[in-house]
Amino acid sequence: MDVLNRLAAIVGPTNLLTADSDLEHYVTEERGLYRGEALAVARPADTEQVAAVVAACVQAGVAMVPQGGNTGLCGGGVPNQGAVVVSTERLNRIRAVDPLNFTLVAEAGCVLAAVQQAADQAGCLFPLSLGAEGSCRIGGNLSTNAGGVGVLRYGNTRDLALGLEVVLADGRVWNGLRSLRKDNTGYDLKHLFIGAEGTLGIITAASLKLFPKPREIATAFIALPDPAAGLAILGAARRASGDLVTACELVPRIGLDLGLAHVAGLRDPLDAPYPWYLLLELSSSRPSGLLPALEAILAQALEDGHALDAVLAQSGDQRKALWRIREGVPEAQKKEGGSIKHDVAVPVSRVPEMIETCTRAVEAAMPGVRVVAFGHMGDGNIHFNLTQPVGADKASFLDRWAEMNRIVHDIVAEMAGSVSAEHGIGQLKIAEMARYKQDVELDLMRAVKAALDPTGLMNPGKVLPPA
Amino acid sequence: MDVLNRLAAIVGPTNLLTADSDLEHYVTEERGLYRGEALAVARPADTEQVAAVVAACVQAGVAMVPQGGNTGLCGGGVPNQGAVVVSTERLNRIRAVDPLNFTLVAEAGCVLAAVQQAADQAGCLFPLSLGAEGSCRIGGNLSTNAGGVGVLRYGNTRDLALGLEVVLADGRVWNGLRSLRKDNTGYDLKHLFIGAEGTLGIITAASLKLFPKPREIATAFIALPDPAAGLAILGAARRASGDLVTACELVPRIGLDLGLAHVAGLRDPLDAPYPWYLLLELSSSRPSGLLPALEAILAQALEDGHALDAVLAQSGDQRKALWRIREGVPEAQKKEGGSIKHDVAVPVSRVPEMIETCTRAVEAAMPGVRVVAFGHMGDGNIHFNLTQPVGADKASFLDRWAEMNRIVHDIVAEMAGSVSAEHGIGQLKIAEMARYKQDVELDLMRAVKAALDPTGLMNPGKVLPPA
Numbered sequence: 024m025d026v027l028n029r030l031a032a033i034v035g036p037t038n039l040l041t042a043d044s045d046l047e048h049y050v051t052e053e054r055g056l057y058r059g060e061a062l063a064v065a066r067p068a069d070t071e072q073v074a075a076v077v078a079a080c081v082q083a084g085v086a087m088v089p090q091g092g093n094t095g096l097c098g099g100g101v102p103n104q105g106a107v108v109v110s111t112e113r114l115n116r117i118r119a120v121d122p123l124n125f126t127l128v129a130e131a132g133c134v135l136a137a138v139q140q141a142a143d144q145a146g147c148l149f150p151l152s153l154g155a156e157g158s159c160r161i162g163g164n165l166s167t168n169a170g171g172v173g174v175l176r177y178g179n180t181r182d183l184a185l186g187l188e189v190v191l192a193d194g195r196v197w198n199g200l201r202s203l204r205k206d207n208t209g210y211d212l213k214h215l216f217i218g219a220e221g222t223l224g225i226i227t228a229a230s231l232k233l234f235p236k237p238r239e240i241a242t243a244f245i246a247l248p249d250p251a252a253g254l255a256i257l258g259a260a261r262r263a264s265g266d267l268v269t270a271c272e273l274v275p276r277i278g279l280d281l282g283l284a285h286v287a288g289l290r291d292p293l294d295a296p297y298p299w300y301l302l303l304e305l306s307s308s309r310p311s312g313l314l315p316a317l318e319a320i321l322a323q324a325l326e327d328g329h330a331l332d333a334v335l336a337q338s339g340d341q342r343k344a345l346w347r348i349r350e351g352v353p354e355a356q357k358k359e360g361g362s363i364k365h366d367v368a369v370p371v372s373r374v375p376e377m378i379e380t381c382t383r384a385v386e387a388a389m390p391g392v393r394v395v396a397f398g399h400m401g402d403g404n405i406h407f408n409l410t411q412p413v414g415a416d417k418a419s420f421l422d423r424w425a426e427m428n429r430i431v432h433d434i435v436a437e438m439a440g441s442v443s444a445e446h447g448i449g450q451l452k453i454a455e456m457a458r459y460k461q462d463v464e465l466d467l468m469r470a471v472k473a474a475l476d477p478t479g480l481m482n483p484g485k486v487l488p489p490a
Numbered sequence: 491m492d493v494l495n496r497l498a499a500i501v502g503p504t505n506l507l508t509a510d511s512d513l514e515h516y517v518t519e520e521r522g523l524y525r526g527e528a529l530a531v532a533r534p535a536d537t538e539q540v541a542a543v544v545a546a547c548v549q550a551g552v553a554m555v556p557q558g559g560n561t562g563l564c565g566g567g568v569p570n571q572g573a574v575v576v577s578t579e580r581l582n583r584i585r586a587v588d589p590l591n592f593t594l595v596a597e598a599g600c601v602l603a604a605v606q607q608a609a610d611q612a613g614c615l616f617p618l619s620l621g622a623e624g625s626c627r628i629g630g631n632l633s634t635n636a637g638g639v640g641v642l643r644y645g646n647t648r649d650l651a652l653g654l655e656v657v658l659a660d661g662r663v664w665n666g667l668r669s670l671r672k673d674n675t676g677y678d679l680k681h682l683f684i685g686a687e688g689t690l691g692i693i694t695a696a697s698l699k700l701f702p703k704p705r706e707i708a709t710a711f712i713a714l715p716d717p718a719a720g721l722a723i724l725g726a727a728r729r730a731s732g733d734l735v736t737a738c739e740l741v742p743r744i745g746l747d748l749g750l751a752h753v754a755g756l757r758d759p760l761d762a763p764y765p766w767y768l769l770l771e772l773s774s775s776r777p778s779g780l781l782p783a784l785e786a787i788l789a790q791a792l793e794d795g796h797a798l799d800a801v802l803a804q805s806g807d808q809r810k811a812l813w814r815i816r817e818g819v820p821e822a823q824k825k826e827g828g829s830i831k832h833d834v835a836v837p838v839s840r841v842p843e844m845i846e847t848c849t850r851a852v853e854a855a856m857p858g859v860r861v862v863a864f865g866h867m868g869d870g871n872i873h874f875n876l877t878q879p880v881g882a883d884k885a886s887f888l889d890r891w892a893e894m895n896r897i898v899h900d901i902v903a904e905m906a907g908s909v910s911a912e913h914g915i916g917q918l919k920i921a922e923m924a925r926y927k928q929d930v931e932l933d934l935m936r937a938v939k940a941a942l943d944p945t946g947l948m949n950p951g952k953v954l955p956p957a
Contacts, residue, residue: 316778
């Protein structure tokens with residue numbers, strides 16, 4: 024086939040994969056939710072090769088699916104039949120580090136952990152941090168506007184990007200790799216490509232913001248009567264800490280219980296069980312008494328009845344142990360049977376109301392369902408996950424995925440929330456886009472898509488529902 | 491004329507201005523750089539009226555120019571002949587304040603100071619702050635992505651917006667007024683309208699981020715041997731302060747001298763003259779010894795030779811006096827005769843090189859020219875202004891505006907900088923867009939413009955150069 028020959032000439036025969044066994048890794052989604060089919064996988068070595076690959080595909084009328092670490096949770100990187108996967112994994116150079124400007128320039132295929140490490144070696148922090156950081160790639164983080172545990176303090180991936188290099192849908196290269204804090208010269212194009220999940224072009228490199236490295240961290244695990252108490256503690260902590268709250272994660276009792284049952288080495292750091300917990304962390308690059316500051320915040324919270332008990336990490340190991348409780352929740356849930364997931368956000372002030380309303384609604388619809396609502400309370404993003412009732416059949420439980428989604432998403436939409444806070448749309452949530460987005464917003468998005476990708480060959484079938 | 495009758499019916503006859511004397515305020519630019527002509531000024535009372543005004547103008551084929559406080563510095567809000575000015579000044583309600591979510595929703599016509607005040611009354615800070623804050627309006631701040639003195643810590647206006655309500659170019663209303671910290675559901679449309687200077691639609695309201703109010707501020711005025719020393723102090727201060735640097739402003743000796751000559755009550759706080767100065771400010775909502783922290787930073791800087799002398803504000807009045815030095819620079823420059831202005835940005839690490847290279851170049855081209863390079867060193871944005879040579883003729887000096895711009899902007903562009911860091915493009919810098927933007931970037935912007943404003947009636951002739 025002509026296009027395959029052309030692609031092989033561009034990337035070299037060894038970097039054009041066509042054998043089923045070679046494609047396997049690229050067409051399969053980690054959790055098995057999706058399995059795609061691809062004509063080939065092209066592994067360009069640099070931006071120029073990406074541009075040539077895109078031009079060749081456009082000329083042949085072949086669809087393209089950009090792919091980084093293939094760790095996405097919504098199937099955005101899984102190819103449809105007949106498409107060429109454009110893998111960025113060989114674009115893995117750190118092009119520049121500028122500690123005085125607090126920036127670095129990374130190619131799209133850099134693994135997130137490698138970006139963190141390059142920053143660290145320059146005495147700086149790149150604050151994006153999430154579960155998949157050892158295998159996800161920064162181009163994918165940008166394309167999905169990844170969130171993670173540091174959003175409250177440092178923003179989403181979008182907020183960490185100062186400039187982009189992008190191969191456009193027609194194969195031209197836009198060099199928007201500026202490392203400026205201020206630039207008001209026309210429309211901000213980078214924000215179009217960030218979060219577009221590869222439907223408008225292929226991000227090949229980015230200029231990213233760095234920060235001073237934390238030198239003092241104070242972490243507490245706080246027992247709460249209810250989520251509203253956590254909200255009160257968060258507001259007080261932001262003010263009393265000098266806005267140094269880096270993480271504010273909510274964990275329900277059932278989340279801890281499942282962890283105790285399924286995660287090796289996990290233990291309850293408090294003497295009695297409590298209904299809810301808050302993992303609260305402050306950090307600063309200036310040692311300035313954060314531990315006593317956090318103690319004062321907790322003393323006030325105990326006095327106000329917002330905290331029922333609390334423990335402060337007295338060492339790095341203790342801190343890790345507290346974080347294991349939070350990180351153990353999704354891990355333990357997986358071992359407890361079927362899980363129906365929601366990645367929702369509402370205004371931070373409405374998180375307690377959202378959890379309560381959704382809990383009542385799903386329990387009414389499915390008696391015995393176990394609500395495991397946990398996550399990033401500090402930025403309003405709760406993973407409102409449902410574990411199957413004790414003894415239920417996993418398959419029949421999972422059959423009700425769409426029904427449960429509908430119940431939860433309707434409530435969240437009613438509260439002006441988001442039905443995909445940090446995971447994106449991909450193909451998983453296309454129907455939600457059609458249901459919850461205003462027509463005028465979909466029209467705008469379609470107009471942008473048509474303007475930037477007139478042939479429609481850039482990751483077709485993702486993000487936007489058919490008109 | 492039919493369209494005027496229709497507009498009068500929409501906004502009420504008293505809010506459709508057509509008399510020359512009534513239009514004067516809306517067609518004149520503050521400094522007299524531009525004088526436009528308008529068919530009328532419509533002053534809608536709410537979003538629905540804005541939408542109806544837009545629909546009526548589109549139907550009549552009449553161009554529209556959105557206008558807030560008319561304080562823009564690039565002529566973006568000045569109408570072209572035959573256009574209707576759509577003034578947002580009656581859209582001046584604070585719709586909601588949510589201190590727990592750290593957000594407020596303001597209509598576009600709210601004066602910036604009123605937004606700051608509403609935040610303050612809720613115990614919060616809205617950090618956008620700039621010279622025109624008593625008269626500029628938040629819709630204009632958003633449309634120009636205004637900068638100001640707090641960008642280093644809090645970002646540009648763009649970074650302070652969580653959601654927008656926009657009347658589109660076809661008169662439909664996009665309600666994107668979400669107050670979410672995380673929302674990954676399709677393309678980020680708000681970033682298209684922010685900074686678009688009203689060429690894609692009319693922003694009618696915005697959801698804005700708030701922060702804890704500072705309760706401790708430490709301010710120093712530091713004598714430097716050169717700008718590079720200021721850069722070293724900034725980097726050290728970011729790390730040593732726990733990233734609490736709120737402002738880092740550069741002032742050259744000539745800036746202070748002009749202030750001493752022209753600004754009432756200004757005095758040199760140091761005992762001897764020095765070539766450069768840095769105004770460095772730390773702030774925090776947690777009293778945590780910022781003054782001793784700043785003293786330690788200065789002691790180290792003195793030891794390293796980066797600082798030659800320094801004074802710390804010991805009271806609010808002393809702090810104001812130090813800020814008057816910085817704020818006095820443009821004020822004093824105006825009184826010293828003609829001034830050719832540049833609002834440029836480069837990576838923070840290259841500010842000293844940029845100042846040096848540009849200074850050499852303009853002095854070579856115009857012997858005796860007085861370079862007054864001052865401003866936001868912390869975010870790389872320097873107001874590289876030129877004061878006329880002593881005794882020169884103002885008019886013939888100003889005749890060389892374009893020539894001087896060319897020299898400075900060529901150097902800045904070569905350094906991957908911005909020729910409009912915080913003021914935008916408007917009509918003043920259209921030619922710079924044509925000269926310095928890559929074709930591919932202009933093509934993308936034109937594609938976006940055509941997609942969102944197909945009739946081209948939204949603020950025509952602004953931002954984008956003719957194709």
